[in-house]
Amino acid sequence: DIQMTQSPSTLSASVGDRVTITCRASQSVSGWLAWYQQNPGKAPKLVIYAASSLESGVPSRFSGSGSGTEFTLTISSLQADDFATYYCQQYNSYPLTFGGGTKVEIK
C-alpha cells in the first residue's frame, strides 16, 4: 500500500499569511494526487486534483504542485474561510490512500 505522509500535522497562521502544506508518498503516484478541505462536521471538498489543477469554484489563492512522491498545497493569502483541515489523497493505485491531515488553525 502507498503511505501518504503530511506535514505539519497542525499549522498556526494568521489571515493574510502564505501557507504551505507538504504531502509525501512512499512510492511514486505520478501526478495522481488530490487535496481536500474539510470543516468540522462537514464532508470534505475537493480543492486540487491532478496535483496542480484547481477545482471549479475554488479561489485562485489555492495552488498545488509536485509529482512523483512530493507534493505541496499553497494558500497564497490565508482567509477566514480557509481555517480547516486539509487532506491529500493518491488515486494512482489501490488501495486509494489519504494523508493523515493538516489542521490549519488561527494563530
Add this chain to the structure above:
Amino acid sequence: EVQLVESGGGLVQPGGSLRLSCAASGFTFSRYYMSWVRQAPGKGLEWVANTKPDGGEKNYVGSVKGRFTISRDNVENSLYLQMNSLRAEDTAVYYCARVRDVVGNTPTGGHWGQGTLVTVSS
C-alpha cells in the same frame, strides 16, 4: 445539482451487520465510479471501497475485505455497502462519494454526501 444522500447508519453490536445506502440524483449515476469513504471520530479519512460504473469491478481496503460488500443499482440510482462481522474499529461516519469525471484517472471525491454514522458497541 449533484446530490448524494446516505442512510442506514446506527448502533450495532460487535459481530453484527448493517447495510448502508446512498441515493444519488442530479447526474447520470450509471456512468461514474462510486466510493465509500469513512472517518472515525476525531480521525482522518479512509477510503473503504469503490465500484466501476457497471458494477463489475469492485475494490476494497484490506481491513474490510471479506467483511464488506459494495454494490450498486443503476436503475434505482443507489449505492450500497453491506457490512458484516462489524468491529469496534469500524465505528465511523461513512461518506458516499462520486468521482470527479466520467473518464480518465479522476479523484475519488468530486462530490460527497453528508455522511451517516455507524457505531459498533455493546
